[in-house]
Amino acid sequence: MAHLAVAEAAIPASETVVAVRGICKRYSEVEALRLIDLDFPRGKLTTLLGPSGCGKTTLLKIIAGLIAASSGEVRVNGKPVTGPGPERAFVFQDFALMPWATVMRNVAFGLELQGMGKAERQSIARNYIAEVGLTGFEDKYPHELSGGMRQRVGLARAFAVNAEVLLLDEPFSAVDEQNRRKFQEDLLRLVDKERKTFIFVTHSIEEAVYVSDRIVLLSRRPGRVSQIIEPRIDRTASPDAIRRDQGYLDTVEEIWQGLKHYVD
Amino acid sequence: MILFGYRVPMMASLIVWCVIWEVVGRSGALFLIPPLSSVLVAAFAMVQTATWQSAALVTLHSFSVGMALAILVGIALGVLMGRFKAVDDLFGIWVNIFVSAPLSALVPVLMILFGIGETTVIVTVFLFAVWIIVLDTRAGIQHVPNSLIEMGRSYGASPFALYGKIVLLAALPEILAGIRLGLVRGVKGVVIGQLLVSIIGYGELFELYSRSFDMENFWALTIILFAAAMLMSAAIEHVEKKVDYYAGVR
Amino acid sequence: MIAPSRVGGPAPAVHPPEGLGASLGRLASRHPVVWRLSSLVLFFLAWEIAGRVPISYAFPTFSATLVALVSMMADGSLFVAYGSTLQPLVIGIAISGVVGVVLGIVMGLSRMAEWLAAPLFVVLQAAPMAALIPLITFVYGIGLLAKTLAVIMLALPVIVLNGYKAVRNANPSLVAMCRSFQGTKLQQIAKIIVPDASPVIFAGLRLGLAAGFIGVILAELLITPTGIGDLITYHRSVANYAEMYAAVVSIILVSTLTLAALESFETRLLRPEKRRG
Numbered sequence: 108m109a110h111l112a113v114a115e116a117a118i119p120a121s122e123t124v125v126a127v128r129g130i131c132k133r134y135s136e137v138e139a140l141r142l143i144d145l146d147f148p149r150g151k152l153t154t155l156l157g158p159s160g161c162g163k164t165t166l167l168k169i170i171a172g173l174i175a176a177s178s179g180e181v182r183v184n185g186k187p188v189t190g191p192g193p194e195r196a197f198v199f200q201d202f203a204l205m206p207w208a209t210v211m212r213n214v215a216f217g218l219e220l221q222g223m224g225k226a227e228r229q230s231i232a233r234n235y236i237a238e239v240g241l242t243g244f245e246d247k248y249p250h251e252l253s254g255g256m257r258q259r260v261g262l263a264r265a266f267a268v269n270a271e272v273l274l275l276d277e278p279f280s281a282v283d284e285q286n287r288r289k290f291q292e293d294l295l296r297l298v299d300k301e302r303k304t305f306i307f308v309t310h311s312i313e314e315a316v317y318v319s320d321r322i323v324l325l326s327r328r329p330g331r332v333s334q335i336i337e338p339r340i341d342r343t344a345s346p347d348a349i350r351r352d353q354g355y356l357d358t359v360e361e362i363w364q365g366l367k368h369y370v371d
Numbered sequence: 372m373i374l375f376g377y378r379v380p381m382m383a384s385l386i387v388w389c390v391i392w393e394v395v396g397r398s399g400a401l402f403l404i405p406p407l408s409s410v411l412v413a414a415f416a417m418v419q420t421a422t423w424q425s426a427a428l429v430t431l432h433s434f435s436v437g438m439a440l441a442i443l444v445g446i447a448l449g450v451l452m453g454r455f456k457a458v459d460d461l462f463g464i465w466v467n468i469f470v471s472a473p474l475s476a477l478v479p480v481l482m483i484l485f486g487i488g489e490t491t492v493i494v495t496v497f498l499f500a501v502w503i504i505v506l507d508t509r510a511g512i513q514h515v516p517n518s519l520i521e522m523g524r525s526y527g528a529s530p531f532a533l534y535g536k537i538v539l540l541a542a543l544p545e546i547l548a549g550i551r552l553g554l555v556r557g558v559k560g561v562v563i564g565q566l567l568v569s570i571i572g573y574g575e576l577f578e579l580y581s582r583s584f585d586m587e588n589f590w591a592l593t594i595i596l597f598a599a600a601m602l603m604s605a606a607i608e609h610v611e612k613k614v615d616y617y618a619g620v621r
Numbered sequence: 622m623i624a625p626s627r628v629g630g631p632a633p634a635v636h637p638p639e640g641l642g643a644s645l646g647r648l649a650s651r652h653p654v655v656w657r658l659s660s661l662v663l664f665f666l667a668w669e670i671a672g673r674v675p676i677s678y679a680f681p682t683f684s685a686t687l688v689a690l691v692s693m694m695a696d697g698s699l700f701v702a703y704g705s706t707l708q709p710l711v712i713g714i715a716i717s718g719v720v721g722v723v724l725g726i727v728m729g730l731s732r733m734a735e736w737l738a739a740p741l742f743v744v745l746q747a748a749p750m751a752a753l754i755p756l757i758t759f760v761y762g763i764g765l766l767a768k769t770l771a772v773i774m775l776a777l778p779v780i781v782l783n784g785y786k787a788v789r790n791a792n793p794s795l796v797a798m799c800r801s802f803q804g805t806k807l808q809q810i811a812k813i814i815v816p817d818a819s820p821v822i823f824a825g826l827r828l829g830l831a832a833g834f835i836g837v838i839l840a841e842l843l844i845t846p847t848g849i850g851d852l853i854t855y856h857r858s859v860a861n862y863a864e865m866y867a868a869v870v871s872i873i874l875v876s877t878l879t880l881a882a883l884e885s886f887e888t889r890l891l892r893p894e895k896r897r898g
Contacts (some may be wrong), residue, residue, distance in 0.1 A: 476853065476873065561703070600748050
């Protein structure tokens with residue numbers, strides 16, 4: 108029902124939304140990334156997976172335009188990235204919610220910055236608040252929500268600006284295990300529904316295999332692409348069936364074997 | 372700040388301000404600001420006079436006695452407030468009132484109670500410094516993780532060892548921060564006390580030089596005072612950094 | 622941080638079980654007001670006893686001080702005094718507030734301004750500025766201007782430094798969030814940095830106000846006796862100790878209540894996470 112394949116054929120250029128070419132990043136002493144070349148296909152969820160300190164978050168922030176690369180370039184739909192742009196939206200590891208603003212204002216904040224009128228942006232925000240299952244919490248403040256609910260706000264905010272590419276930086280790492288599983292299932296439903304390109308950073312092998320169409324394995328510092336894996340899992344099966352599926356378990360094992368030697 | 376590719380240390384800008392002072396002083400535009408250089412010359416001459424030396428000694432004495440009392444009482448009360456809810460409830464409101472109350476209004480009262488002299492200044496220093504030490508010590512004690520106390524108990528620490536070896540040491544970063552803030556306030560206390568009492572120590576000299584319009588000596592006094600206050604604060608900060616390493620991993 | 626660390630709720634884990642009568646303890650923990658009231662009553666009782674002993678000829682009882690306070694309110698002298706004391710304080714705090722917050726924000730945003738001004742204000746904050754009060758008397762005489770300057774000298778540094786530190790340490794993750802949604806630099810400052818910094822800026826204003834109270838009283842005692850300083854000096858000179866104590870108590874009371882009011886205003890306005898319910 109599911110089998111494992113290592114992608115060797117390049118994806119046709121027309122399908123590529125985000126193209127990373129020869130990205131290097133050096134901090135004064137440390138070389139964080141070395142010559143990264145990657146293509147991110149449209150409508151897929153690609154995960155950057157690797158040991159801590161491999162530069163996966165740095166790469167994601169370079170794609171987002173939040174940090175400048177030392178050399179190389181990132182193109183989104185053929186246009187080089189010089190900073191953040193409207194076609195990309197970022198979901199933060201620590202949620203980055205404004206504690207002084209309600210759920211409604213937080214979700215609508217991207218639109219507020221674009222100068223959209225209040226009524227219009229609130230109706231869009233309300234839609235996405237419902238989409239992530241937070242209807243009824245519009246007037247609550249972040250401190251009144253659980254960690255999982257806060258990240259749903261972060262996700263709704265990213266969806267609300269209607270960007271093509273969603274960049275998720277370890278979005279579930281500060282969420283407890285039960286909420287995390289529920290959240291992963293919701294994410295898959297949203298990937299299916301919204302038809303956007305997702306780039307996802309995580310350090311959890313199980314999470315990566317469960318949610319991804321493609322997994323990019325990065326080596327330890329300096330980060331380089333060591334392997335690309337496409338888990339072919341039948342997403343129509345129930346979540347519990349997927350987690351017990353032999354192909355899923357084999358992929359997890361294969362990645363673990365590949366990463367094990369990085370662990371001290 | 373980075374200038375022409377070199378890191379210019381933060382405190383270097385004080386040199387810029389000193390130059391501005393010198394220029395303003397030399398221009399003679401403001402009678403009350405003599406050039407910095409002549410103030411420094413005056414300061415150098417002043418520290419050699421017996422008047423200054425005895426004034427400084429009196430001031431230092433009042434300050435150290437007041438501060439020693441404030442640190443002792445402050446830590447003791449802070450520990451009690453941090454550990455026992457009854458003490459906390461009893462004293463909490465007063466500590467919070469006095470930590471930000473205009474204590475300068477109390478000095479006249481102290482003057483009639485303790486006489487116009489050194490005792491009043493000592494009590495002023497104590498009152499200015501003690502409350503912040505209490506509050507920070509209390510916060511430090513309350514932040515000692517319960518697991519650390521349980522660890523001590525489970526390994527059979529006596530109550531004495533529990534406080535001496537665990538609680539006080541774990542709270543040390545906050546206690547030191549409290550003492551540093553207390554010192555800064557204590558310096559203000561000694562100056563305010565002596566200005567109002569105005570017949571002893573630095574206060575007497577301030578009174579003398581400002582009445583005789585002797586600006587060089589007035590500023591020389593001020594500069595020595597400011598420098599002493601800064602040095603003391605920096606010294607404590609240095610100790611604080613040494614214990615900070617474990618504040619992060621507590 | 623310069624703000625004194627006031628830790629609101631006691632950490633329950635550290636407190637060992639109370640030994641003071643379980644039922645009384647429960648009553649008090651349910652009603653913190655009970656504790657506060659009993660704490661006040663105990664203090665005033667101690668004062669009354671100390672006054673009756675008396676520990677000093679110049680130590681009136683609490684009841685005598687209270688009577689004096691009421692009579693000073695009744696004959697209006699207290700209110701007249703506050704009319705003149707509050708003038709330099711309000712003007713000085715208003716000026717320090719506006720100038721200090723703006724300067725602090727600029728220093729937090731611009732590395733050049735930070736380099737130039739931050740060390741200066743660090744020195745001014747740690748130094749005993751009260752020493753300069755005799756100086757301003759010369760230049761600006763003994764009027765309102767000199768007293769206002771005294772307030773500004775004591776209040777400004779802490780307001781500037783708090784504003785500067787708050788802006789400088791604005792949550793980098795929120796700033797990155799604003800950038801990722803293409804917020805302009807102006808939007809970043811107005812919608813993220815200043816709101817994020819406002820609790821600490823407000824704490825600076827409270828500390829500045831507390832310093833301003835010290836400054837105005839000091840000015841009134843050192844420069845020329847006016848307002849509350851005059852009440853204290855006059856009643857002391859004629860040995861009306863109860864009236865003198867009443868004036869001192871009143872200024873501590875006024876400053877405490879003002880600061881508490883400012884704090885609750887701040888909580889309502891700026892800190893949804895600290896609001897109850």
